[in-house]
Each structure stands twice: as C-alpha cells, then as structure tokens.
Amino acid sequence: MSFLSRLRRLFRQLTLQGVLLLLFAFCMVTVFISAYYLYIGTKQETELSSEVQRPDCDDSRVTPSRLFPTKPMKAVDVSRTDPVVLVFVESMYTQLGQEIVAILETSRFKYHTEIAPGKGDMPTLTDEDRGRFVLVIYENILKYVNLDAWNRELLDKYCIEYSVGIIGFFKANENSLLSAQLKGFPLYLHSNLGLKDCSINPKSPLLYITKAKEVEKGFLPGDDWTVFQSNHSTYEPVLLAKTKSAENIPHMEVDAALHTTVVQDLGLHDGIQRVLFGNNMNFWLHKLVFVDAVSFLTGKRLSLPLDRYILVDIDDIFVGKEGTRMKAEDVKALLETQKQLRVHIPNFTFNLGFSGKFYYTGTDEEDQGDSLLLANVDEFWWFPHMWSHMQPHLFHNQSVLAEQMLLNKQFALEHGIPTDMGYAVAPHHSGVYPVHIQLYEAWKQVWGMKVTSTEEYPHLKPARFRRGFRHNGIMVRALIPCPSSPLVTI
Numbered sequence: 001m002s003f004l005s006r007l008r009r010l011f012r013q014l015t016l017q018g019v020l021l022l023l024f025a026f027c028m029v030t031v032f033i034s035a036y037y038l039y040i041g042t043k044q045e046t047e048l049s050s051e052v053q054r055p056d057c058d059d060s061r062v063t064p065s066r067l068f069p070t071k072p073m074k075a076v077d078v079s080r081t082d083p084v085v086l087v088f089v090e091s092m093y094t095q096l097g098q099e100i101v102a103i104l105e106t107s108r109f110k111y112h113t114e115i116a117p118g119k120g121d122m123p124t125l126t127d128e129d130r131g132r133f134v135l136v137i138y139e140n141i142l143k144y145v146n147l148d149a150w151n152r153e154l155l156d157k158y159c160i161e162y163s164v165g166i167i168g169f170f171k172a173n174e175n176s177l178l179s180a181q182l183k184g185f186p187l188y189l190h191s192n193l194g195l196k197d198c199s200i201n202p203k204s205p206l207l208y209i210t211k212a213k214e215v216e217k218g219f220l221p222g223d224d225w226t227v228f229q230s231n232h233s234t235y236e237p238v239l240l241a242k243t244k245s246a247e248n249i250p251h252m253e254v255d256a257a258l259h260t261t262v263v264q265d266l267g268l269h270d271g272i273q274r275v276l277f278g279n280n281m282n283f284w285l286h287k288l289v290f291v292d293a294v295s296f297l298t299g300k301r302l303s304l305p306l307d308r309y310i311l312v313d314i315d316d317i318f319v320g321k322e323g324t325r326m327k328a329e330d331v332k333a334l335l336e337t338q339k340q341l342r343v344h345i346p347n348f349t350f351n352l353g354f355s356g357k358f359y360y361t362g363t364d365e366e367d368q369g370d371s372l373l374l375a376n377v378d379e380f381w382w383f384p385h386m387w388s389h390m391q392p393h394l395f396h397n398q399s400v401l402a403e404q405m406l407l408n409k410q411f412a413l414e415h416g417i418p419t420d421m422g423y424a425v426a427p428h429h430s431g432v433y434p435v436h437i438q439l440y441e442a443w444k445q446v447w448g449m450k451v452t453s454t455e456e457y458p459h460l461k462p463a464r465f466r467r468g469f470r471h472n473g474i475m476v477r478a479l480i481p482c483p484s485s486p487l488v489t490i
Contacts (some may be wrong), residue, residue: 027302064172077115081131081162083301085109085294086123088116089139096169097139099281103290106480107462109302116143122151131162134298141168141276145183156272165273165297167290171280172224186232186269189278194223194244195261198285204238206264206275206296210288211303219244220261226278227259234268235260238289263288273297310345313425313453315353318370320390325366331373338379351381353425356411357388374415382417384424384447391430392439401442409446422450432476433457433469441473455479 011028036129085104089097092113114123116138123131136159138144144166147155158164171296179190196219200212220241228235240258265274272278275293277286295303317326335349341348352373360367373380386392387407395401412419424447431439432454443449454476457469466478 011024052216057282079162080129081134082127083110083298084133085111085135085137085302086125087111087113087137087139088143089113090143092118094139096171096280100139100290102462102464103281103287104294107291107294107302107304109294110287116140117147117151118223122154124127125154125158126162131158131164134164134301135294136164136166138166138168141170141182144168149405156270159272160270163299165275167277167293167297169277169280171224172226176226185275186230187235187263187265188229188364189226189261190229191225192223192224193225193259195220195225195227195241195259196238196244198241198261198283199258199358200239200285201237204236204264206238206289206292208292208295208300208307210292216285219278222279224279225261227261228250228263228276229260230263232269234266236264236266238262238264239285242256246350262286264293286306310348311351313353313383315385315425316389317352317354317373318358319355319385320358320362322366325362326369326373326433327365328368328372329470331369331376335376335379349379351383351423353383353385354412354417355385355389355427356408356410357385359411373415377416381421382412383421384412384419386427387411389427390425391428392442393434393436395430396438398438398441401438402446405442405446419447420449424452429454429456435471437472440474443474445471449474451475451477453477453479 069216072298087097091102092115099484101111101113112123112133117201125236136155144155159381161168170189170191174192176191177189178192179188181188196217198220200207200210202212204248223244225241228237237258237260239260239262241261242258261278263276263278265272265276267273274312275289275297277290279286281287281290291304335389338348338350359370360369384405385408387404390404392401409419411417424443426439432452433456440449443452450473452474455463455466455478457467457476457478459465463480466480468478469476
C-alpha cells in the first residue's frame with residue numbers, strides 16, 4: 001500500500017513538462033528497439049550459414065549425393081502459366097536489375113518487375129487456376145533465401161505446382177563471408193575470388209545458343225567472383241573457371257582445377273529447378289547463358305530462334321578526307337576477312353554503301369584502293385548513298401533528290417556496280433523517320449526501293465525499344481543491338 005501511495009503522490013507532483021519528457025523517452029526507446037530488430041532481420045549473416053560444414057565429396061564439381069535424399073523431378077509443364085517473367089530487383093535503379101530487364105525487353109519477352117520483399121507481401125502468383133508467371137528471376141538470390149517462412153512457402157509451392165524455375169545471382173561484396181553454405185540448400189559458396197580461363201560444360205542440359213567449344217582464355221572481370229561447391233547430384237556445372245593464383249580456396253578440402261561459376265539445380269533436392277550465377281552480367285558469357293537459362297526453364301516458350309541473318313553495311317566507302325580512306329592493303333584485308341567469315345557464315349558478303357562524287361578524291365595510295373575495290377566489284381554487295389552524301393531532309397524538292405540519285409546511278413552503271421538490290425540507306429538515316437515524303441518518292445522513282453533502315457523510330461534511345469515500319473511500300477528495318485553482344489545488326 002505504501003508503494004502505491006508513493007506512486008500516486010509522484011503522479012500528482014508531475015508537471016506537464018515532466019509528462020512530455022516521459023512520453024518522449026518512451027518513444028525513443030521504442031524506436032531504438034524497432035531499429036535493432038529490423039537490422040537483425042536484414043543482416044546478411046542471417047541469409048547464409050556462418051558455419052561451413054565441409055562436404056564429403058570426391059569431386060568439387062559434381063558428385064553423387066551421400067548426405068541428402070533425392071526427390072523425383074517433376075516433368076516441366078509450363079502450359080498452365082502465362083508467358084510472363086517475374087523479376088525481383090533490389091531497387092529500380094540497380095545496374096544488374098536494369099541489365100536483366102534490358103535483355104528481356106530486347107528479346108521481346110514480357111516481364112513484371114517487383115521490389116524483392118523481405119518480410120512484405122508477395123505479389124499475386126495465380127489467377128484462378130492459372131499461374132501468372134512462367135519464370136522467377138532474383139537479382140539477389142539472398143533475397144529469396146532469406147524470405148520469411150510464409151512467403152517462401154508460398155513461392156516454393158507455386159514453383160512446384162506450376163513447374164516454374166528460378167534464376168538467381170550472387171554478387172559478393174566486402175562484407176560477404178569467404179565461405180558459407182547457402183541456407184537451406186546442400187550448396188556451398190566461396191566468394192571474393194579472382195578467376196581466369198572460363199570453360200563451358202558441354203554436358204549441361206540448358207545449353208542452346210551457347211556452344212561449348214573453346215576455353216575463354218584470360219582473366220574474368222573483377223575479383224569478386226563466387227564459385228559453387230556441392231556433393232548433391234542435383235547440381236550440374238554450366239560454366240567453370242580456374243583461380244587466378246595457384247593457391248587453394250580456403251575451406252575447400254579438394255584442390256579442384258576448375259571451379260563452378262554458374263550452376264544448374266536440376267530440381268532433385270526439392271522439386272524446383274534453378275540456375276545460379278556467381279557474379280553479375282559484366283562477363284559476356286553470362287548474357288548468353290542467361291538467355292539459355294530463360295529458354296530451358298520455360299520449356300522454350302521464351303526462346304530466341306537459332307537462325308541469324310547478318311548484314312554488315314560499310315557506309316561511305318569512297319567518302320573521307322585524304323589520309324583516312326582505304327588503301328589497297330585495306331581492300332585486301334577486307335577481302336580476306338570476308339573469306340574467313342564465310343567459313344562460319346555461308347555466303348557472308350560485305351555490303352558497301354557508295355557516294356560516287358568522292359571516287360578518286362584521295363591520295364595516290366587511296367585512289368589505288370578505290371581502283372582495287374571496283375576491280376573486285378563482284379565480290380561485294382553494293383547499295384546507294386546520296387551522290388554527294390547530302391542529307392535528304394534538307395531538300396524539299398523531289399526533283400533535286402531524284403537528280404542526285406540519278407548521278408549516283410549513272411556512276412554505278414559506268415563501273416559495273418549492281419543497281420537492282422532494292423536496298424538503300426540515307427546519309428545519317430536522314431529523312432527516313434520522321435518521314436520525308438519526297439525521299440521515299442525519289443527512292444522508288446530512281447532505285448525501285450524496297451528496304452531501308454533507321455535508328456530513329458520511334459526513338460533513338462533506348463535502342464531496345466526501336467521498331468520497324470512500312471511507308472509507301474518501303475519496309476524500314478530497325479537497327480537493334482543484339483541481346484547478348486554490343487554489335488549492331490539489321
């Protein structure tokens with residue numbers, strides 16, 4: 001009773017300022033407690049097991065399981081899902097997330113982007129009895145591993161029920177454990193390594209565009225690579241590489257010559273097929289394997305055709321200041337390069353764009369180069385530029401444009417250059433888009449044009465959004481970067 005009496009007396013003596021101070025102190029304590037538990041919940045150490053249990057294995061790449069029972073892998077049946085990829089990114093501005101989206105967009109694959117939930121809500125995965133997504137991609141595989149129990153169970157059940165695979169990336173940083181087990185999986189990660197001499201496993205079942213022929217000699221970009229090790233038969237290496245130095249990887253009992261940098265999970269462990277990358281997309285082979293992984297895990301519903309039609313235009317073949325134009329040895333090198341490319345690409349032929357006004361306007365050596373080009377006129381394909389390399393959109397008189405084209409056509413006829421290819425390119429793609437009507441009319445009148453190209457429709461950048469169109473019976477093809485390389489194709 002005496003304690004309660006003192007407590008009542010204390011509250012009577014409290015002023016308004018005292019009450020406010022107590023409330024402020026209570027709020028601060030609550031904030032600190034919330035921040036503490038939020039920090040603990042997002043630490044990377046909770047995502048990976050800090051204690052590395054060394055697996056009993058004879059081969060660090062692929063060995064039969066002696067520790068984990070295998071489960072029968074369900075046959076891939078993606079017919080009950082929509083052809084849409086669910087992409088979990090860490091933010092809308094991360095480089096790897098943007099590269100993943102860029103490849104999907106360039107490949108014309110539909111996708112839906114979400115910020116990877118830690119303890120938040122998972123997006124709706126089904127619509128009545130159909131799955132909304134045919135594939136799940138995690139920019140950071142640890143976001144998947146560290147999902148709260150409810151969302152993890154929800155996603156895993158969806159993947160098993162609808163035969164949906166998962167692609168994930170692990171990008172090590174200075175805080176990453178050098179060696180750790182991926183939580184919940186019979187898979188061990190060894191991080192922050194420098195690697196060299198990448199090779200492709202020819203027995204990997206996901207290879208489609210990627211061909212396993214030669215070793216990619218040299219250092220791989222960066223010293224933050226992660227390699228995978230397991231003794232479970234569900235894991236199959238896709239890419240392998242050596243360490244830069246001859247030193248063994250710490251915590252790895254077996255001194256393996258090759259280490260797995262991209263690993264395929266066949267789904268024998270838990271019924272879900274996965275492909276895991278030990279770095280980002282900075283290494284060019286990762287882009288090819290990523291496209292193959294999308295194809296394999298979707299049962300080729302999201303797949304690029306193997307047929308490729310390559311056209312290399314060399315514009316302004318006679319244009320240029322003295323000292324910058326082709327000489328005879330350059331022409332010979334061009335012919336030799338074409339010969340070598342034909343070994344791998346049947347009937348490959350360089351397509352040369354000419355502006356006749358600039359023929360024989362270089363040095364004596366460059367004029368000899370011009371002569372050698374025309375002496376081998378039948379070895380190349382040819383297409384017309386404008387006679388004086390003028391930009392067509394600057395001229396609104398169709399007859400002036402036609403006159404310039406006729407001069408170029410007369411030059412072609414005099415030197416045996418074919419004039420019936422039905423293809424032309426305007427200097428700087430001028431007048432193609434926005435459409436310059438007079439250009440299209442003059443093209444049809446003089447050259448019988450059927451095809452041209454542009455970079456401008458509907459916008460120059462980003463390049464993956466470019467499209468082709470038709471105007472006045474002429475097909476305009478878009479110049480688009482290939483999804484797996486920086487080269488430009490038509």
